[in-house]
Amino acid sequence: xxxxxxxxxxxxxxxxxxxxxxxxxxxxVLHERGLTGARESCAQGLCGCCTxxxxxxxxxxxxxLAAFADGAEVRTIEHSENGELDAVQAAFIETGAFQxxxxxxxxxxxxxxxxxxxxxxxxxxxxxxxxxxxxRCAAYPEIIKAVKxxxxxxxxxxxxxx
Amino acid sequence: xxxSTAAVGRSIPRLEARxxxxxxxxxxxxxSVPGMxxxxxxxxxxxxxxxxxxxxxAARALPGVFAVYTGEDIRKLIAEPYYGPAFHDQxxxxxxxxxxxxxxxxxxxxxxxHVAENAARLIEAQYEALPAVYDEVEAMTSKAVVHEVLxxxxxxxxxxxxxxxxxxxxxxxxxLRRGDLGRAFxxxxxxxxxxxxxxxxxxxxxxxxxxxAIVNGAGDDSLTLHSSTQSPSxxxxxxxxxxxxxxxxxxxxxxxxxxxxxAKVYVKSEALAAACAMLAKRxxxxxTTMEEQFYMITKHATTLRIKSGVMQDGKITAxxxxxxxxxxxxxxxxxxxxxxxxxxxxxxxxxxxxHIDSYxxxxxxxxxxxxxxxxxxxxxxxxxxxxxxIARELKIDPLxxxxxxxxxxxxxxxxxxxMRDAALEKVLERLAQRMQWEKPFQRGSGTIKxxxxxxxxxxxxxxxxxxxxxxxxxxxxxxxxxSSTVDMGQGSDTIMAQMVSExxxxxxxxxxxxxxxxxxxxxxxxxLGSRSTFHMGHAVKNAAEDARDKLLTxxxxxxxxxxxxxxxxxxxxxxxxxxxxxxxxxxxxxxYQSPDARGQTENATPFWMIGATGAEVEVDTETxxxxxxxxxxxxxxxxxxxxxxxxxxxxxxxxxxxxxxLQEQMNFSDGHVTNASLADYKIPGMRDIPPMENEAVDAExxxxxxxxxxxxxxxxxxxxxxxxxxxxxxxxxxLTSLPLxxxxxxRGLREKAGKPLKDS
Ligand code: FES
Ligand code: FES
Numbered sequence: 078x079x080x081x082x083x084x085x086x087x088x089x090x091x092x093x094x095x096x097x098x099x100x101x102x103x104x105x106v107l108h109e110r111g112l113t114g115a116r117e118s119c120a121q122g123l124c125g126c127c128t129x130x131x132x133x134x135x136x137x138x139x140x141x142l143a144a145f146a147d148g149a150e151v152r153t154i155e156h157s158e159n160g161e162l163d164a165v166q167a168a169f170i171e172t173g174a175f176q177x178x179x180x181x182x183x184x185x186x187x188x189x190x191x192x193x194x195x196x197x198x199x200x201x202x203x204x205x206x207x208x209x210x211x212x213r214c215a216a217y218p219e220i221i222k223a224v225k226x227x228x229x230x231x232x233x234x235x236x237x238x239x
Numbered sequence: 240x241x242x243s244t245a246a247v248g249r250s251i252p253r254l255e256a257r258x259x260x261x262x263x264x265x266x267x268x269x270x271s272v273p274g275m276x277x278x279x280x281x282x283x284x285x286x287x288x289x290x291x292x293x294x295x296x297a298a299r300a301l302p303g304v305f306a307v308y309t310g311e312d313i314r315k316l317i318a319e320p321y322y323g324p325a326f327h328d329q330x331x332x333x334x335x336x337x338x339x340x341x342x343x344x345x346x347x348x349x350x351x352x353h354v355a356e357n358a359a360r361l362i363e364a365q366y367e368a369l370p371a372v373y374d375e376v377e378a379m380t381s382k383a384v385v386h387e388v389l390x391x392x393x394x395x396x397x398x399x400x401x402x403x404x405x406x407x408x409x410x411x412x413x414x415l416r417r418g419d420l421g422r423a424f425x426x427x428x429x430x431x432x433x434x435x436x437x438x439x440x441x442x443x444x445x446x447x448x449x450x451x452a453i454v455n456g457a458g459d460d461s462l463t464l465h466s467s468t469q470s471p472s473x474x475x476x477x478x479x480x481x482x483x484x485x486x487x488x489x490x491x492x493x494x495x496x497x498x499x500x501x502a503k504v505y506v507k508s509e510a511l512a513a514a515c516a517m518l519a520k521r522x523x524x525x526x527t528t529m530e531e532q533f534y535m536i537t538k539h540a541t542t543l544r545i546k547s548g549v550m551q552d553g554k555i556t557a558x559x560x561x562x563x564x565x566x567x568x569x570x571x572x573x574x575x576x577x578x579x580x581x582x583x584x585x586x587x588x589x590x591x592x593x594h595i596d597s598y599x600x601x602x603x604x605x606x607x608x609x610x611x612x613x614x615x616x617x618x619x620x621x622x623x624x625x626x627x628x629i630a631r632e633l634k635i636d637p638l639x640x641x642x643x644x645x646x647x648x649x650x651x652x653x654x655x656x657x658m659r660d661a662a663l664e665k666v667l668e669r670l671a672q673r674m675q676w677e678k679p680f681q682r683g684s685g686t687i688k689x690x691x692x693x694x695x696x697x698x699x700x701x702x703x704x705x706x707x708x709x710x711x712x713x714x715x716x717x718x719x720x721x722s723s724t725v726d727m728g729q730g731s732d733t734i735m736a737q738m739v740s741e742x743x744x745x746x747x748x749x750x751x752x753x754x755x756x757x758x759x760x761x762x763x764x765x766x767l768g769s770r771s772t773f774h775m776g777h778a779v780k781n782a783a784e785d786a787r788d789k790l791l792t793x794x795x796x797x798x799x800x801x802x803x804x805x806x807x808x809x810x811x812x813x814x815x816x817x818x819x820x821x822x823x824x825x826x827x828x829x830x831y832q833s834p835d836a837r838g839q840t841e842n843a844t845p846f847w848m849i850g851a852t853g854a855e856v857e858v859d860t861e862t863x864x865x866x867x868x869x870x871x872x873x874x875x876x877x878x879x880x881x882x883x884x885x886x887x888x889x890x891x892x893x894x895x896x897x898x899x900x901l902q903e904q905m906n907f908s909d910g911h912v913t914n915a916s917l918a919d920y921k922i923p924g925m926r927d928i929p930p931m932e933n934e935a936v937d938a939e940x941x942x943x944x945x946x947x948x949x950x951x952x953x954x955x956x957x958x959x960x961x962x963x964x965x966x967x968x969x970x971x972x973x974l975t976s977l978p979l980x981x982x983x984x985x986r987g988l989r990e991k992a993g994k995p996l997k998d999s
Contacts, residue, residue: 079351079353098353100353108269108271112262113262113265113266113269113270114261114262114263115262116266116268116269116446116497118445118446118447118497118529119529119916119917120528120529121529121916121917121918123917123918124445124917126445153262154261154262155261155262155263157261162257162260162261166260166261169256169260170252170256170257170260171252173250173252173253173883173884173887175259175260175728176498176728176729176730176887176891177444177445177446177495177496177497177498177499177727177728178255178258178259178260178264178495178497178728179266179444179445179446179497179498180445181259181260181262182260182262185260203925204925204926207925208924208925208926210925211445211917211922211924212445213442213443213444213445213498213500213895213922214498214728214887214891215890215891215893215894215895215923215928216887216891217894217923217925217928218890218928218931219887220925221925
């Protein structure tokens with residue numbers, strides 16, 4: 078009784094073809110492929126645990142119909158350029174910016190997007206950007222520290238690259 | 240073996256840090272196994288009613304549905320399908336009647352979650368409505384009775400007298416009597432009496448409840464449960480009891496938890512998943528949604544009446560406390576909250592004459608259990624608001640009245656147990672220093688008034704409870720720690736590894752912490768009530784010391800010095816190659832004495848937790864809106880095993896309690912939750928965090944492992960009354976119900992001005 082269709086998209090750099098039901102959201106399709114870093118919590122677009130990058134922009138995977146990912150470039154927290162942690166991930170570890178870790182993938186992806194747009198964000202910009210990501214463990218003070226540290230790390234990386 | 244690497248006391252990053260930032264940490268909610276069916280539940284839409292009929296035909300007919308079960312089907316499998324830690328009162332699916340709106344009445348299994356969900360919506364049940372009771376004080380005398388007969392589990396001596404009791408909603412009445420209250424009230428210069436209320440709230444870990452139940456082999460009566468539980472050992476025993484099996488037939492495995500906060504203790508999603516798997520003979524996953532968390536377990540709403548006899552100089556000589564705990568439809572661990580927290584209801588003060596009456600009540604609301612503080616935040620809310628109200632009446636400074644009455648080291652608490660290693664005074668004094676309490680305070684100007692408040696609370700540990708641990712040393716000098724403590728974000732894996740490292744002189748990278756698996760890791764009572772650092776910490780330390788001693792013996796047996804020889808060389812000499820291992824075992828159970836009929840005992844707790852908060856606020860006198868501009872949090876955790884993790888525990892606990900103080904509240908209409916989603920029930924986000932300072936005072940728990948004790952809850956204790964006291968300090972408006980809202984402040988301001996709002 079399900080209406081199904083085939084979609085093609087790039088997942089973490091690899092081309093994939095998936096048979097999906099039209100009502101399925103992106104998180105479900107990712108879970109079927111063994112990627113569970115984007116995870117459903119509120120299922121209402123309110124917590125950010127399900128954050129996925131579609132064509133470079135962060136979306137709530139719980140509300141994003143998988144069908145819309147057809148032809149798109151999808152990246153998840155599992156993606157890594159070279160198998161190494163990036164500046165944001167390293168900063169989260171150094172500042173202890175998580176407890177249970179359930180919200181962490183969403184926080185990391187959102188922080189990357191923030192730093193892409195604002196290389197040296199103010200505290201207010203940090204709070205503004207991350208206000209859609211909830212953390213019930215309330216690691217917020219450490220997350221703010223992590224974002225600042227990540228910004229500093231990226232700055233050093235940029236200098237090194239020049 | 241080399242000398243100590245001094246692992247304890249260092250802020251090393253969490254062992255699982257990499258797995259968490261790369262999204263690879265495992266949680267049951269995201270887990271799937273081949274051939275798995277998804278369970279979705281149909282819930283009652285009345286708060287109290289006799290089940291007339293459950294029509295599952297349409298659900299069963301939906302293509303893709305594997306099976307639909309009701310309480311009657313469960314009963315064919317399990318004759319008495321009732322579970323619970325204190326009372327065997329909660330049915331796996333409702334039988335005969337429903338006791339709250341949202342209670343599971345039927346379950347659908349399907350391979351596709353969407354099919355299961357759609358089918359569950361097709362289930363129609365008819366009820367004969369029964370009178371319901373929602374208020375905890377009314378429940379004392381209400382004609383509406385939630386459970387016809389009480390069924391205490393038999394585990395707790397103080398519940399025995401309730402067995403087979405009929406027509407009562409009282410699931411436990413705890414009483415404490417000390418001194419001569421009547422005489423003390425008569426002799427007091429002043430008597431003050433106030434009533435306080437707290438609202439029903441809930442844990443809401445971002446990973447909701449989840450269990451994957453797998454029947455092992457064809458026709459084999461045994462189960463493996465992957466579950467998001469804080470209490471694997473309890474789940475094993477309780478599921479085995481339900482099926483009439485021995486413990487070895489149930490294996491419970493726990494990966495990481497996406498938060499717990501007390502929600503995931505005892506049986507939650509496990510019994511239904513296990514029963515479905517046994518009926519279907521297929522793996523079954525029961526994972527709740529965020530919305531369903533509102534029907535699983537909550538924090539007690541309470542009414543607290545507190546009356547004090549006070550001398551002119553502020554010395555408190557008598558205190559009477561009555562506490563009514565709204566336990567909802569099932570007792571869960573409520574009766575323990577009523578007693579174990581109940582006995583601290585008079586506060587951390589030296590009062591000679593005390594009466595406490597504390598009641599666990601059944602009502603027709605979702606069940607209440609333990610939430611980060613085990614009832615303590617509700618009590619501190621009452622007694623610390625009361626402290627300031629007395630101080631204000633007597634024109635005594637809030638710090639002065641606390642100094643005058645605070646329990647000092649070696650003095651008896653209301654149970655008669657002497658305070659030991661309880662840094663109450665130190666915490667209070669450090670708080671006063673950090674707040675610069677004795678310096679002049681800027682009170683604001685115009686319509687913005689500033690105020691400040693403080694509050695201090697304390698908590699006993701749940702006792703007596705047991706922990707066991709195994710340290711397995713490999714020939715190459717690396718080792719594994721086997722413990723059933725669950726890391727739900729509090730960092731237990733890391734601090735336990737630090738303890739092993741400290742004892743054995745093995746670097747942290749060479750230590751693996753094996754996650755709870757009841758076939759592999761030994762018994763632990765549960766990860767709750769801030770007990771793990773102390774109890775499991777002792778067991779782990781003992782196990783590591785046992786392994787170390789065995790290594791010393793082995794070394795001397797083969798004629799080597801364990802001090803100077805690398806571990807692999809000792810094994811090589813013994814076994815001729817890198818082979819063999821050494822297994823150290825450790826266990827711990829603290830001493831304890833049950834309270835007598837008057838609530839008195841010499842040994843109420845193995846340790847005390849202390850927490851205090853200072854708050855500064857700004858209140859707009861035109862609108863009642865207020866802002867918390869500073870929070871200072873002080874705790875006594877003994878010695879910190881990992882100071883960075885301790886700090887996150889303090890601030891995390893504080894922020895959670897700030898949510899319960901300012902914004903969170905479950906709303907009900909005829910027993911139905913009306914805001915069961917994150918859209919309508921707002922938890923603190925990044926913008927809700929005030930400037931915070933956290934400090935663990937320099938202290939030591941002499942009876943603790945490496946001087947340490949629990950930390951997870953202490954940050955919650957003082958938050959709510961500190962903020963309320965600060966509001967009163969700013970504008971002279973006293974709020975006695977949580978949450979504290981701008982509307983309530985505004986109503987208070989209008990009342991004070993002699994122009995009360997009419998529509999209240
Ligand atoms: S699960 Fe998608 S935003 Fe919460
Ligand atoms: S770390 Fe637990 S929800 Fe953020």
